[in-house]
Amino acid sequence: MSTRQTREIHLASRPTGWPTEDNFAVVTTELPALSAGQVLVRNVFMSVDPYMRPRMNDVKSYVPPFQVGEPLDGGAVGEVVESQVDGLTPGDLVVHGLGWREHAVLDNPRKLDPVPGVSVSHYLGVLGTTGLTAYVGLLDIAGFRPGDAVFVSGAAGAVGSVAGQIARLRGASRVVGSAGSPEKVALLTERLGFDAAFDYHEGHLYRQLSAAAPDGIDVYFDNVGGDHLEAAIGALHDYGRVALCGSISAYNAAEAPPGPRNLGLAVGKRLTLRGFIVTDHGDRFRDMAREVGGWLASGELVAEETVVEGGLDAAVTAFLGMLRGENTGKMIVHFD
Amino acid sequence: MSTRQTREIHLASRPTGWPTEDNFAVVTTELPALSAGQVLVRNVFMSVDPYMRPRMNDVKSYVPPFQVGEPLDGGAVGEVVESQVDGLTPGDLVVHGLGWREHAVLDNPRKLDPVPGVSVSHYLGVLGTTGLTAYVGLLDIAGFRPGDAVFVSGAAGAVGSVAGQIARLRGASRVVGSAGSPEKVALLTERLGFDAAFDYHEGHLYRQLSAAAPDGIDVYFDNVGGDHLEAAIGALHDYGRVALCGSISAYNAAEAPPGPRNLGLAVGKRLTLRGFIVTDHGDRFRDMAREVGGWLASGELVAEETVVEGGLDAAVTAFLGMLRGENTGKMIVHFD
The missing domain is CATH 3.40.50.720 (NAD(P)-binding Rossmann-like Domain)
Incomplete structure (x- = not known):
């Protein structure tokens, strides 16, 4: 794989009832060159969530449905590999919406400054x-x-x-x-x-x-x-x-x-x-982060999570397991 | 019937499914002597309403269920016959909650001053x-x-x-x-x-x-x-x-x-x-009466009602008809 190639997971077909591995495909794809204002990240964590299942149906909803033959998306934490953004340099972390892939090119990325002692994965969960x-x-x-x-x-x-x-x-x-x-x-x-x-x-x-x-x-x-x-x-x-x-x-x-x-x-x-x-409620993010972050720091609130190792190759298994209830707390996939 | 006797409708038995005439009984009863602060009214109009049907079931709800062997109740307009209340004299009208009977003894009655030209029955309906x-x-x-x-x-x-x-x-x-x-x-x-x-x-x-x-x-x-x-x-x-x-x-x-x-x-x-x-919303009564009363006076709002003649003898038939949808607008029983 050249440095400009990466892998991502596509919706191969729409599930009816419970999804199976066959509804997904791992696809190798070419990364575009960066434009000004963009960064290339390597994903470190990605989220699998219940709401992703209804997005696999061809039904108009508050978010457009996933399209067959196109990559899935979802919450992820990435580490900057290349940057065309002032203030972001390789090694910096970014929370973004292009999970289900090993690398992503992001517009308007916002740097994540994790609180010391707080797992980065929590920014997809209890602090996200x-x-x-x-x-x-x-x-x-x-x-x-x-x-x-x-x-x-x-x-x-x-x-x-x-x-x-x-x-x-x-x-x-x-x-x-x-x-x-x-x-x-x-x-x-x-x-x-x-x-x-x-x-x-x-x-x-x-x-x-x-x-x-x-x-x-x-x-x-x-x-x-x-x-x-x-x-x-x-x-x-x-x-x-x-x-x-x-x-x-x-x-x-x-x-x-x-x-x-x-x-x-x-x-x-x-x-x-x-x-x-x-x-609809992004205006409450700061209040939540302050209050929940405080409880997390004091130990009064437990951030339960189930972290699956294996990166992209484990993502579909993790997602299907989450639908079956195999997780406790937030289900997260970790990329090595 | 002596002047101290009257008739009222009791719940004879609890209906299962659709009620029938058999679930009701007309009962002759003795009126008590008036105490200070009470009036005796002769009912002129009474209301039959959908919510009365679930009250015939033995289920705890926001209002206590009707009791078998006891009179029903509901909205009514009565005309004062005897009064032990200052400011209320025979012939005055009162809106109250003791329908399903020909006469009622009321505590704390409040005099109704109908707007000229507005049917008194509307105080059980569009203005009630x-x-x-x-x-x-x-x-x-x-x-x-x-x-x-x-x-x-x-x-x-x-x-x-x-x-x-x-x-x-x-x-x-x-x-x-x-x-x-x-x-x-x-x-x-x-x-x-x-x-x-x-x-x-x-x-x-x-x-x-x-x-x-x-x-x-x-x-x-x-x-x-x-x-x-x-x-x-x-x-x-x-x-x-x-x-x-x-x-x-x-x-x-x-x-x-x-x-x-x-x-x-x-x-x-x-x-x-x-x-x-x-x-729960009695505090909005004055706003409603002003606004709806204005539309009624101007003719912009039509107060549709179905008035059934026959007084107490027609009340059960009217109620059952209302449940079957025989009314348009408010269903009211008129006492001659």
């Missing part, structure tokens, strides 16, 4: 889009107030693990979470400070939630959709609030699952359900 | 709880803004017919409504000023809504729930808002109907769905 999603969803969308009892689904995942901890640190009366394995349940209560947690495979969801939060809940942070939302609507107090962050339960379903049969309760309970997309 | 529900739901809950395209379901009903007209008078770019018969559809477009309307029996809901609002909608005022909500979620623009006012489609269902299968779209579209109960 993941942390902002949890922060905005809980505080701005669900309107969390100290004393609220909070339920987080997908609580051992990237966003959920942070949302639950922010709720605790901001003064929740109780924080409960659902997750997909006994190990994750143990992580939530033993390491992340949740008051109670349950494995949603282990029984009737509403009954499990009622046992974990016997006095009901005020806020539901929804990463899952489907029957989790139905159980939460049942448990919510009057004037309860739901942040609709994602519905991973539906992303790989061949057919849309039924909505919550008890949505009619939203009238009498005066519930508010509100969907949001983190990219 | 019905009007306040439409006003608060559209303006405060759905956050209507001039230029919004608005869809109202149950648009020929009591609340819907007012909500759609407020949207028009407040500067909606388009107001569309669904109703249950060709006659109601004609009422909406020919008399109430809706831009388009359709009969939900006549075809696929989402396709009908898309034809009526080809550029989509910003606000959905939901009186129906079920598949109407699913169609609206499909048609809503980004940042669309839903006022969840009721779900009459489910009130008589033996089993809860499925929720909207496309609720996952609320994330990408950043939708807000918010339930509300009008009794």
Whole structure:
């Protein structure tokens, strides 16, 4: 491979239902010469996230769908190799949106100055889009107030693990979470400070939630959709609030699952359900970085992550594993 | 019947599914002597409303359920017969909450001073709880803004017919409504000023809504729930808002109907769905009365109502007819 060649992952075909390795292709491609204002980076970390799955469908949404035969993209940290930008020199780090490739040419790159002692990978997770999603969803969308009892689904995942901890640190009366394995349940209560947690495979969801939060809940942070939302609507107090962050339960379903049969309760309970997309809320990044960064530095907040080694060759496996719930916290791919 | 006897309607048994005449009983009862601060009224008008149906179930909600063997209640206008209240004399009118009976003894009654030329029945409808529900739901809950395209379901009903007209008078770019018969559809477009309307029996809901609002909608005022909500979620623009006012489609269902299968779209579209109960919003009564009263006086707003004659003997029939959609606008029972 010449120094101007690199490898990237393309969408080879659109998955129906659960994606497989066959839906992806590793492609060798030529890097263009740099123009003024550009840098060439070698990726060090890349993010695999649930939202990437619906982008593989040919459906108009808040972000354009991935195109067959074109590279995927997503959050990444790169190290500058060549620079045509004042103030950026080889070895500097940059957070950017061109993951799923070994190298990337970036316009308008912004230098990352990591806080000493903080893993660079956290700028894709708890101190990046993941942390902002949890922060905005809980505080701005669900309107969390100290004393609220909070339920987080997908609580051992990237966003959920942070949302639950922010709720605790901001003064929740109780924080409960659902997750997909006994190990994750143990992580939530033993390491992340949740008051109670349950494995949603282990029984009737509403009954499990009622046992974990016997006095009901005020806020539901929804990463899952489907029957989790139905159980939460049942448990919510009057004037309860739901942040609709994602519905991973539906992303790989061949057919849309039924909505919550008890949505009619939203009238009498005066519930508010509100969907949001983190990219609308960049103005809150600084607040999040200061507050979450402070908790991270003091050790009050645990930045759980699952780092997969192997770079581009491990990326598809990592992504598929994340969809199956093999990660705890943020799933990150590390390039050697 | 002595002058101290009266008749009232009791819940004889709890309906399962659609109620029938058998679930109700007319009972003769003795009126108590008046204490200081009380008046005795003879009811002139009483209201029959959709929300009364779920109150017949033994389910805890924002109002206590009706009790078997006890009288029903609901909005009514009464004429004072005897008074132990300063400033209230026989012949005065009072709006109160003890409908479903021929006479009522009221504590803390408030005198009604009807605007000349306005039917007294309107104080149970467009100038009463019905009007306040439409006003608060559209303006405060759905956050209507001039230029919004608005869809109202149950648009020929009591609340819907007012909500759609407020949207028009407040500067909606388009107001569309669904109703249950060709006659109601004609009422909406020919008399109430809706831009388009359709009969939900006549075809696929989402396709009908898309034809009526080809550029989509910003606000959905939901009186129906079920598949109407699913169609609206499909048609809503980004940042669309839903006022969840009721779900009459489910009130008589033996089993809860499925929720909207496309609720996952609320994330990408950043939708807000918010339930509300009008009794929380009494502070807006004066604003509503001034604004809606002005439109009523100028003739810009039509106060559609269906008045059933026959007093108490017609009340159950009127209520059951309202559940079947036999009314246009507010359904009122008149006592001779």
